[in-house]
Amino acid sequence: MFTNIYARFIAAIIVLCLATAPMARAQSVHFARLGAQDAAEIGTAYTDLISNYYRQLSARVLVAGARNGMIDALKSAHITHPNVAPIVATGKLGTDVMNIQLGVDRTARTYGTRVSAHALAYAAMTGIMASVRDPYTVFLDPKAAASLFGALDGGDFGGVGIVIALDPVTKFLAVQSVIPGSPADHAALQQDDLITAIDGHSTKGLTINQSSARLRGKIGTVVTLTIKRNGKLLAQPVAITRATIHQLSVYPRMLPGGIAYVQITIFGRDTGSELAAALPRLQAEGMKALILDLRENGGGFLTAALSVCSEFIAAGPIVSVESRGSHIQTYEAPDTAIAPIPLAVLVNGHTASASEITSGAVQDSGVGVLIGTKTFGKGVVQQIYPLPDRSVVKLTTARYFTPHNRDINHKGIMPNIVVPFPKGARFGDPKLDPQLARAITVVSGELAERSTQIPTNTGVIHLKL
Numbered sequence: 001m002f003t004n005i006y007a008r009f010i011a012a013i014i015v016l017c018l019a020t021a022p023m024a025r026a027q028s029v030h031f032a033r034l035g036a037q038d039a040a041e042i043g044t045a046y047t048d049l050i051s052n053y054y055r056q057l058s059a060r061v062l063v064a065g066a067r068n069g070m071i072d073a074l075k076s077a078h079i080t081h082p083n084v085a086p087i088v089a090t091g092k093l094g095t096d097v098m099n100i101q102l103g104v105d106r107t108a109r110t111y112g113t114r115v116s117a118h119a120l121a122y123a124a125m126t127g128i129m130a131s132v133r134d135p136y137t138v139f140l141d142p143k144a145a146a147s148l149f150g151a152l153d154g155g156d157f158g159g160v161g162i163v164i165a166l167d168p169v170t171k172f173l174a175v176q177s178v179i180p181g182s183p184a185d186h187a188a189l190q191q192d193d194l195i196t197a198i199d200g201h202s203t204k205g206l207t208i209n210q211s212s213a214r215l216r217g218k219i220g221t222v223v224t225l226t227i228k229r230n231g232k233l234l235a236q237p238v239a240i241t242r243a244t245i246h247q248l249s250v251y252p253r254m255l256p257g258g259i260a261y262v263q264i265t266i267f268g269r270d271t272g273s274e275l276a277a278a279l280p281r282l283q284a285e286g287m288k289a290l291i292l293d294l295r296e297n298g299g300g301f302l303t304a305a306l307s308v309c310s311e312f313i314a315a316g317p318i319v320s321v322e323s324r325g326s327h328i329q330t331y332e333a334p335d336t337a338i339a340p341i342p343l344a345v346l347v348n349g350h351t352a353s354a355s356e357i358t359s360g361a362v363q364d365s366g367v368g369v370l371i372g373t374k375t376f377g378k379g380v381v382q383q384i385y386p387l388p389d390r391s392v393v394k395l396t397t398a399r400y401f402t403p404h405n406r407d408i409n410h411k412g413i414m415p416n417i418v419v420p421f422p423k424g425a426r427f428g429d430p431k432l433d434p435q436l437a438r439a440i441t442v443v444s445g446e447l448a449e450r451s452t453q454i455p456t457n458t459g460v461i462h463l464k465l
Contacts, residue, residue, distance in 0.1 A: 038118055042100055053396060061131050072123065087100055145391055164208060188238075222239050257444060272306075272307025297354075313367055323397060347372040349376055357402075373419070377412035
C-alpha cells in the first residue's frame, strides 16, 4: 500500500500523471458556517476543473451547477422547497470561487441545523462536476475515492496464493494457477491439481466463495490441503502457512497445445510487472501462442496499458493522447517485446479505456487479432486530483487515438473476428466459452501454418501439404 496514496496516486480509469492546478487566490472573507478546509477544497476543485478539463468550460454553467448540487442535497434531506439564492458567475476565477463559497456559507446559515456546511460543500462540488455532463468527471468523497483506489491498486489478504475454479467433472476444487513466489508455489502446488479437502473437509459441493473463505485466514496460520494430481492422491496432505497475498490483476495458465491463456481483470498499479513476471514462466512451460482475455476489463492506468502493449509490440506507436490546446503526445513501443508468437485478444462490450488502448494497439500494429464483440468505446483520459480530506475530483483531461489515428470514443473497436457470447456460456472454459474456443482455433491454425514453413538461407519455403 502507499505511504501516502493520495500524494502519489496517478490514475483513474486511465490516467497519465498526477498534477494539481494552482488554487484560486485566497480571499479575505469571513464565513459564518463554512469551514476553512471546505472552502479551500471548493476553490481547488473548481480551479482544477477550469484549468485542466480537456475543453473550455462555461463559468456560468459551473457556478449554476454548484447551486443545483445544494438544491439536490436539501431535497434529499426532505426539504421540499429549498431556498438557495442564485450564485453570480463573472468569468473571473477567484471571484467565482469566492461567490460559490459564499453561496454555500449562506445556505448553511439557512439550513445548517438540517444539512451541515460540510455536506453542502460536498454537494456544491458534486453539482459543479455534474454540470459538465461528462460521466467520467466527478467529485468523489473519501469513501468513494478509497473504493476507486482499492479497485485499481488491488488489496492484501491472508492466503496461500492460488487461483481456484470448480472442476466440472469431479466437482472438486481445482487449482487454475499458482502465484509465483507464494506459499502455494513454495509448497510445489501445480496448475490442474485438485484440492479434494481443506483441513480435512471435502471441497465437493462447495462454492468458490465458500472455498475461498476456508483457504484465506490469518497470516501465519496453517491450512492443510489434500491434493489429487494426475488422478492420484498425494501420499501426504500439504500443509501451507498463510502469508500476505496481494490481489492480482493478471491470471495466467497453460492450455493444451502450448497455448497460454492470460486474463487481465484491470490495468492496475502492478499489472505491467505481473505480466512481465508471468510471461517467462509461461515460456518455460512451453508457450507457443497466447490468448489475452480483456473481456469485462473496464480499464485502469495508462502506464499499465503501455507496459502490456510493450510486451507484444516491438516498435512503433502504441497510442496518441491529445490534451487541452491540441497538444498531442505519442507513446512509442520501447523495443522490449517478447519474440513474436500467435496472439489473440478477447474483447466484449465491457472492454473499455486502457483495455481499448491495448486492443487498438494490437489490432493496428498487426501483432494479433481481436476476437469477440465490439468494445465499449471510451476514448478519453482522466486524471485524479486529490483534496486535503482524502476526497478527490476526477476530470477528463484528454482524448486518445489508436496508432492508425482512430478516435474510438462512443464508437468502440470492432474485432477482427466477431463471435457472440450466448446465454449459458461461461468465461474461461474452452468447452463453454465460444469466444475462447474460436481464439484457440485461430492461434492453433497459425501455429500449424508456421510449422509448414522451412527457413532457408535465402528466405522461407512455404510447403503446400
